[in-house]
Amino acid sequence: MTQSVVVQVGQCGNQIGCCFWDLALREHAAVNKKGIYDEAISSFFRNVDTRVVGDGGNISKGKICSLKARAVLIDMEEGVVNEILQGPLRDVFDSKQLITDISGSGNNWAVGHKVFGSLYQEKILEKLRKSAEHCDCLQCFFIIHSMGGGTGSGLGTFLLKVLKDEFPEVYRFVTSIYPSGEDDVITSPYNSILAMKELNEHADCVLPIDNQSLFDIISKIDLMMNSGKLGAAIKPKSLVTSSTGVFKKRQEKPFDAMNNIVANLLLNLTSSARFEGSLNMDLNEIIMNLVPFPQLHYLVSSLTPLYTLADVNIPPRRLDQMFSDAFSKDHQLIRADPKHSLYLACALMVRGNVQISDLRRNIERLKPSLQFVSWNQEGWKTSLCSVPPVGHSHSLLALANNTCVKPTFIDLRERFIRLYKKKAHLHHYLQIEGMEESCFTEAVSSLSALIQEYNQLDATKSMPVEDLPRLNIAM
Amino acid sequence: MSIVTVQLGQCGNQIGFEVFDALFNDSHCPGGLCSKRENEAYQASCKERFFSEEENGVPVARAVLVDMERKVISQTLSKAARSGRWKYGQHSCFCQKQGSGNNWAYGYSVHGPRHKESIMNLIQKEVEKCDSLSGFFIIMSMAGGTGSGLGAFVTQNLQDQYSSALKMNHIIWPYGTGEVIVQNYNSILTLSHLYRSSDALLVHENDAVHKICAKLMNIKQISFCDINQVLAHQLGSVFQPTYSREGSFHYRRNPLGDLMENLVPHPEFKMLGVRNIPQMSENSLAYSTFTWAGLLKHLRQMLISNAKMEEGIDWQVRPPLSGLPPLGKMSVNKETHFNTSIANLVILRGKDVHSADVGHHRALKRVLCAVRMFSPVICQCQSPKFILLKKGKIKTLVLVAKRNPCTSM
Numbered sequence: 012m013t014q015s016v017v018v019q020v021g022q023c024g025n026q027i028g029c030c031f032w033d034l035a036l037r038e039h040a041a042v043n044k045k046g047i048y049d050e051a052i053s054s055f056f057r058n059v060d061t062r063v064v065g066d067g068g069n070i071s072k073g074k075i076c077s078l079k080a081r082a083v084l085i086d087m088e089e090g091v092v093n094e095i096l097q098g099p100l101r102d103v104f105d106s107k108q109l110i111t112d113i114s115g116s117g118n119n120w121a122v123g124h125k126v127f128g129s130l131y132q133e134k135i136l137e138k139l140r141k142s143a144e145h146c147d148c149l150q151c152f153f154i155i156h157s158m159g160g161g162t163g164s165g166l167g168t169f170l171l172k173v174l175k176d177e178f179p180e181v182y183r184f185v186t187s188i189y190p191s192g193e194d195d196v197i198t199s200p201y202n203s204i205l206a207m208k209e210l211n212e213h214a215d216c217v218l219p220i221d222n223q224s225l226f227d228i229i230s231k232i233d234l235m236m237n238s239g240k241l242g243a244a245i246k247p248k249s250l251v252t253s254s255t256g257v258f259k260k261r262q263e264k265p266f267d268a269m270n271n272i273v274a275n276l277l278l279n280l281t282s283s284a285r286f287e288g289s290l291n292m293d294l295n296e297i298i299m300n301l302v303p304f305p306q307l308h309y310l311v312s313s314l315t316p317l318y319t320l321a322d323v324n325i326p327p328r329r330l331d332q333m334f335s336d337a338f339s340k341d342h343q344l345i346r347a348d349p350k351h352s353l354y355l356a357c358a359l360m361v362r363g364n365v366q367i368s369d370l371r372r373n374i375e376r377l378k379p380s381l382q383f384v385s386w387n388q389e390g391w392k393t394s395l396c397s398v399p400p401v402g403h404s405h406s407l408l409a410l411a412n413n414t415c416v417k418p419t420f421i422d423l424r425e426r427f428i429r430l431y432k433k434k435a436h437l438h439h440y441l442q443i444e445g446m447e448e449s450c451f452t453e454a455v456s457s458l459s460a461l462i463q464e465y466n467q468l469d470a471t472k473s474m475p476v477e478d479l480p481r482l483n484i485a486m
Numbered sequence: 487m488s489i490v491t492v493q494l495g496q497c498g499n500q501i502g503f504e505v506f507d508a509l510f511n512d513s514h515c516p517g518g519l520c521s522k523r524e525n526e527a528y529q530a531s532c533k534e535r536f537f538s539e540e541e542n543g544v545p546v547a548r549a550v551l552v553d554m555e556r557k558v559i560s561q562t563l564s565k566a567a568r569s570g571r572w573k574y575g576q577h578s579c580f581c582q583k584q585g586s587g588n589n590w591a592y593g594y595s596v597h598g599p600r601h602k603e604s605i606m607n608l609i610q611k612e613v614e615k616c617d618s619l620s621g622f623f624i625i626m627s628m629a630g631g632t633g634s635g636l637g638a639f640v641t642q643n644l645q646d647q648y649s650s651a652l653k654m655n656h657i658i659w660p661y662g663t664g665e666v667i668v669q670n671y672n673s674i675l676t677l678s679h680l681y682r683s684s685d686a687l688l689v690h691e692n693d694a695v696h697k698i699c700a701k702l703m704n705i706k707q708i709s710f711c712d713i714n715q716v717l718a719h720q721l722g723s724v725f726q727p728t729y730s731r732e733g734s735f736h737y738r739r740n741p742l743g744d745l746m747e748n749l750v751p752h753p754e755f756k757m758l759g760v761r762n763i764p765q766m767s768e769n770s771l772a773y774s775t776f777t778w779a780g781l782l783k784h785l786r787q788m789l790i791s792n793a794k795m796e797e798g799i800d801w802q803v804r805p806p807l808s809g810l811p812p813l814g815k816m817s818v819n820k821e822t823h824f825n826t827s828i829a830n831l832v833i834l835r836g837k838d839v840h841s842a843d844v845g846h847h848r849a850l851k852r853v854l855c856a857v858r859m860f861s862p863v864i865c866q867c868q869s870p871k872f873i874l875l876k877k878g879k880i881k882t883l884v885l886v887a888k889r890n891p892c893t894s895m
Contacts, residue, residue, distance in 0.1 A: 012555065012556060012557070012583060013555075013583055050556065050557075147583060148583035148584055150584055287557050287558075287561055289500070289709060289710040289711070290496070290665070290710065291555075291558065291585075293555065293584070293587060295585065295587030295588075295589075296585070296587045296588045296631075296666075298587075299587045299588045299589055299631075299668060300588060300666060300667040300668060301667070356667050366707045366708055366709040367696075367708060367709060367710055367713070368696070368699075368700070368705075368706075368707055368708035368709075369707065371661065371663070371696070374663055375663065378663065387667065389662065389664045390664055390667040391663060391664040391665070391667065392664070392665070392666055392667050393664075393665050395710075
């Protein structure tokens with residue numbers, strides 16, 4: 012069994028990370044009734060004997076003593092991390108795996124990347140090496156950050172280069188929160204574009220997410236809950252947004268519901284690697300199958316179902332509905348419409364009591380309405396995991412490498428150009444040592460090249476799949 | 487003579503478990519249609535082939551389990567141990583921590599050489615436990631990383647190290663609409679390597695078996711377990727002890743040798759397929775009766791119309807009258823859809839087996855011989871034991887035919 016290390020950078024990254032660890036504990040508690048430290052838990056947690064001082068306390072088998080998350084928390088201001096360390100999860104984090112500073116990055120990518128990057132490079136390397144040493148077989152780093160801010164986007168992407176150099180064989184999965192239309196950070200286009208260049212070059216796989224889509228999903232759930240349609244009662248705890256706290260009683264923090272969705276995404280992504288199933292899918296298989304060319308590693312994700320009704324007898328129609336929903340544009344975690352764009356590859360990760368015949372039936376049913384690229388007409392990657400998520404009897408995560416990410420990038424580029432043409436706010440960046448205007452132009456041309464690649468693929472969309480004409484020899 | 491099974495990857499291990507389970511349950515099922523002495527002879531023969539004895543009497547499967555990650559192997563071992571009736575050897579498995587990532591190159595070029603010593607040692611230990619070795623049965627899938635890549639590597643090494651033992655690879659052809667996106671790469675690479683190093687390739691297509699489960703077995707929600715059980719049943723029908731037609735009182739000793747001798751007359755043509763009749767769910771069994779004539783007729787038509795199951799057979803296809811298929815352009819004539827085979831082997835199991843008349847097949851033989859000048863159909867039959875789903879007075883028929891290499895690729 013392999014292990015993964017989660018690196019959470021910046022306010023957004025740390026808040027999502029906090030929800031992730033919360034849900035991970037809940038999931039393992041539900042599955043692992045005997046309290047034995049098994050391989051599934053070891054993929055994200057260490058079992059530590061807290062009585063031992065120093066680093067020697069790792070226990071590899073037997074009963075769970077005290078679980079420590081395999082995580083590194085990085086933030087350039089102390090508020091968020093301190094809050095986590097004083098909250099209910101304080102024992103899960105190893106106090107030595109933190110890197111904090113006082114003043115923050117001021118929403119400035121250059122400060123995060125150049126200033127704090129060089130300042131903390133050694134310390135970061137040390138913490139990463141330490142967490143890698145605690146792993147038997149480290150497979151993957153999960154980096155969680157936002158693109159619009161300063162620390163998350165600047166320092167988060169600086170990390171990628173460090174990881175690539177130090178651990179070239181370990182995969183780098185990045186969960187990036189892209190700024191939505193009504194973002195409150197004015198310089199977010201600059202930060203995002205500069206960060207995108209790093210993501211293009213150094214990440215193995217990126218899962219873009221945006222706040223607006225998450226918010227839409229929450230509204231949908233709220234609508235469903237409050238409408239009391241058909242007298243259907245929703246099982247508490249089954250919401251894709253719920254956390255360990257008692258349903259609705261606890262005063263939840265504002266972004267919690269949205270963060271929980273992202274946390275669920277990460278849990279479902281790794282479920283087939285951690286738990287048993289009849290068709291397993293490991294993290295390296297995700298990259299192998301879904302990334303046809305190294306540049307095109309942006310995967311659009313969607314999670315269904317969003318909630319489970321309390322009715323125990325689920326007719327198969329609901330199962331089919333789950334599959335249909337996964338392809339609708341309302342369930343995607345980023346503003347995208349995959350059905351009307353070109354698919355390069357698609358993966359379906361199913362959890363729970365779903366069998367291969369259900370999967371095949373739905374693939375046959377949905378295939379005609381989706382457009383696949385010419386060289387991969389039947390390209391589906393499927394996996395079945397027998398352990399369902401908490402509160403659900405089955406769930407589906409669909410990952411698609413689809414040209415529908417293009418509009419997000421084009422939009423980002425538009426906003427960047429609008430600011431850049433007027434050189435607004437530029438001096439804050441240029442006064443940092445190491446930043447020049449060429450950084451901006453390089454970043455935007457890297458993004459343009461990416462958009463161009465997607466354009467070329469889109470151009471082949473409606474062309475029939477024909478072989479090249481052969482020479483006919485006249486007899 | 488014994489067969490050593492090598493199970494590779496998730497698919498190989500899941501199928502391997504079902505195969506051993508089916509073999510064991512069949513040889514030990516109570517009742518049956520023959521005398522106690524015959525029963526014991528059957529059991530002993532099956533045991534010699536697939537199980538070895540251990541101190542406390544629980545038979546141990548002659549198998550080596552290989553996978554690059556631990557989950558499936560531990561599941562397989564525990565399922566076998568839980569049944570209490572047979573088990574896998576404790577030290578016959580090899581696993582690593584990280585899988586092959588659906589990457590054939592990883593399985594063949596990285597994991598293969600790296601772990602060659604350990605895997606070949608395990609196989610060596612298993613071989614040493616056999617009194618005489620008939621050969622190897624390697625179960626793998628073509629779409630994944632470990633089964634396909636490492637499987638090709640292991641087969642090559644077996645050819646180098648045990649050049650006089652026969653190797654039959656059981657390969658699983660993936661679903662047409664994809665279980666893995668890079669399955670086409672992995673499959674082609676595997677087939678090309680296996681063609682050089684294996685002696686016979688027994689192919690099972692996921693699509694075909696899935697259809698059997700859906701149409702014939704009437705299973706509503708088909709799981710991989712169901713598919714594997716159908717597969718195991720077909721494989722069991724092939725590998726369980728048989729007599730030869732000419733009548734003898736001892737079971738034939740070399741299963742792989744028999745198959746190869748009859749079905750692989752030329753090393754260029756090694757792909758085999760299995761057709762099994764009848765196949766149905768346990769519930770329907772109680773209400774059905776069969777005759778040899780009926781079964782043989784269906785089986786023959788399944789063969790010449792290239793159907794994989796006994797439903798939806800195209801009865802319009804007939805062997806060409808002239809004995810040779812027309813050369814030149816393919817006409818729309820139905821006769822050209824006649825599925826020519828290079829060699830066929832019919833295995834009959836059940837009651838009154840000696841009354842079964844394979845006369846049609848003799849007639850067919852003439853046609854087939856005219857098309858390809860190879861050995862005729864040979865029949866093997868055996869006193870009733872291998873029973874579909876373990877009950878009743880059932881006749882089952884198995885045809886192991888050579889695939890025409892031009893058709894389904």
